[in-house]
Amino acid sequence: MSARATPYASWGGVLRAPHIACRPATRAAAAEVLCGGGTMVLHGNGRSYGDVALNPGGGLMDITALDRFIAFDPDTGLLTCEAGVKLSDILEVLSRPQADGGGWLLPVMPGTRFITVAGAIANDVHGKNAHHLGSFGNHVEQVELVRSDGSRLTCSRTEHPDLFAATLGGLGLTGLILSATLRLRRVPGLGIESEDIRFGHLDDFFRLDAESADHWEYTAAWVDCLASGAALGRGIYSRGRHVPGVACDPPARAPRLSVPLTPPLSAVNGLSVRAFNALYWRKLGGAGRRLSIGSYGPSFFPLDAIGQWPRLYGPRGFYQFQAVVPHADGPAVTRELLKTIAASRQGSMLVVLKRFGTVEPEGLLSFPMPGISLALDFPNRGEATLRLLGRLESLVMEAGGRIYPAKDSCMRAESFAQGYPALDAFRAFIDPALTSAFARRVGILKEFPA
Amino acid sequence: MTSGSRIAIFGATSDIAAAYARRSAEGKARLALFARDAAALDALKADLVVRGAAEVQTFAADFTDFSALPGLARTALTALGGLDVALVAYGSLPDQKTLNTDPAALRAALDLNFTSPAMLANLLAEGLEPARAGAIAVITSVAGDRGRQSNYGYGAAKGGLQTFLDGLRHRLAPAGVHVLDIRPGFVATKMTAHLPQGGPLWAMPDKVATDIAGALRKRSAVLYTPWFWWGIMTIIRAVPRAVFHRTKL
Ligand SMILES: Cc1cc2nc3c(=O)[nH]c(=O)nc-3n(C[C@H](O)[C@H](O)[C@H](O)COP(=O)(O)OP(=O)(O)OC[C@H]3O[C@@H](n4cnc5c(N)ncnc54)[C@H](O)[C@@H]3O)c2cc1C
């Protein structure tokens, strides 16, 4: 397998570096690379915003050529596929409406469908229905894992259950996932009924959320992060649910439009964000609410419509921040976070507020926990942005919350250890051939202090 | 691709061919796949079945064993009860420096990239001509459009194949059998894994596969894929020899 110096970047574009990269074409070749000596990071489709899939200057195994389906059982919905199959391909191939409008669907879909199955497992990703169906790992039946000592294991809830739990949300450190078996879900209608409701204040969000949680499977809210004072936390609440009998085709396999070049300066700045937020908040017109029935694509994957959209942030890129805080102090801490962000005037238009439910994630280092999660982007303005992120991190840690590795570029080792109390137990499962800039930075790998 | 099309692919484990097979499978095609690597063929078959192929048959094949070619052609023509498309995809990109000094390597490159696919195309024609239907699609290359110091062994084989297909098309026109000459530019596949893939001139196998399906539908004679290679090759062919010799192309 030939390795060559190839640039790889975080999705936010802040970190970009050459890696000694290889892209094995088969599972056997990938296993050989892992066992061939040397350390490396595993890299899926690179949709993580920070450094979980990077190892600047070091080894990298790109698993995107492992993109074959292996088997699908149309009676049970069990799908076995290689680790590099993208969720977009699964939807395209298997989420076709049947005669009754229903069909097979991925039980958990994050805000982009252009991620690999291994990436979805390694970050134990969540979607808008986290409060109903938990995270991706809850629907994984088994994984085929190779370790650098040459062992090739089937891990499930009954075989090597501890290693299985470490691998869900295992940040690519417990071994190389070669393939996985997922349990797809049969819905009575692939199409969804979705409702957008404008709200004027953060309290209204919590009210709407409490009222929607039981009967709406998919919920999330957009928040205007520049609004302050009486308008603090205003936004648009979106809720959706499947409608029996309503069919819809899968969303396109690739974006129709793409940002061709990186503009020399960020197109996301105080002015554009203010204009966007003002317009967006009013998009629902006088009634302040809108109900529609159709494809889940546009509401689940709004950013997938435009390829290479991070280029709009210019050459310096952007940071993403996502944290969850327990329900008890949820409203108060969310208010504090939004206040801090509004005062900094650094946020962008991309902000998501979402409830996590009580379905227990099974991974030792899974991010979701019962509570309220806030996610947003910040254009990279250097020190000022890092200071703001540091303040947000402190607020979250004081409230007993945790920060999401898939989105993170700067959390401190103490915060990781506090947020993920199973870290010590996890260390026993680390494969010595695997590493990442993230794992070294937050002290998962002790031999390389941050 | 009409649903249920009967398609035979020679060199099915080629990245370009596999991408075409996937698109076809998603259109419910029936496929007969020929390649030398049995394990890769099995993995491809499983993938195509999940993607929706109505039928997949696989056959081990050594395309440099000329005496086996008639048998392969016969199998392709009969396995699916008739044939709508035959795609001939195998090939290899040899190192020209080796070919310059090693006559056996030159011969092997010409055998695999010219003699074998030319023989196979003729054998397929024998079956399709009386049926007065079907298409023979062969992957040649833009490298066949002009001899260049860096790869004229491969280029000559592909250029020879282009001329062969031109003649075959002439012969089969009265019978209504479609002959497609597919000329890709740089495609990111196993064959080019040793080159720095990336940049505006490089295409993904998926793009080439989509173009192939389109050209079959339109019954094009020659396909440059992606399309801009038509312009590039028109210029390269037109460069005066004196100027051309000063380049490192
Ligand atoms: C627009 C957008 C919206 C998003 N929305 C959400 C959301 O709603 N919810 C959410 O949870 N996330 C969300 N994300 C984050 C994204 O889902 C995760 O970062 C996901 O893990 C990315 O998968 P990937 O295939 O790109 O993998 P990468 O980002 O390349 O890698 C992710 C992890 O997988 C590991 N890995 C890769 N291959 C293997 C392997 N074969 N075996 C073991 N480990 C491996 C890597 O080492 C790394 O730790 C979003 C991202 C974007 C860009």
Ligand SMILES: NC(=O)c1ccc[n+]([C@@H]2O[C@H](COP(=O)([O-])OP(=O)(O)OC[C@H]3O[C@@H](n4cnc5c(N)ncnc54)[C@H](OP(=O)(O)O)[C@@H]3O)[C@@H](O)[C@H]2O)c1
């Ligand atoms: N990639 C490009 O940039 C490019 C450009 C122009 C034209 N082409 C042409 O496109 C076609 C497909 O190539 P590709 O790019 O898809 O590369 P590829 O993935 O390497 O495919 C080449 C195929 O040829 C098969 N093959 C090679 N030598 C063989 C032999 N001696 N016996 C039997 N099979 C043999 C290989 O089999 P295995 O799978 O068993 O190795 C492989 O399936 C080739 O004709 C190539 O010349 C490619």
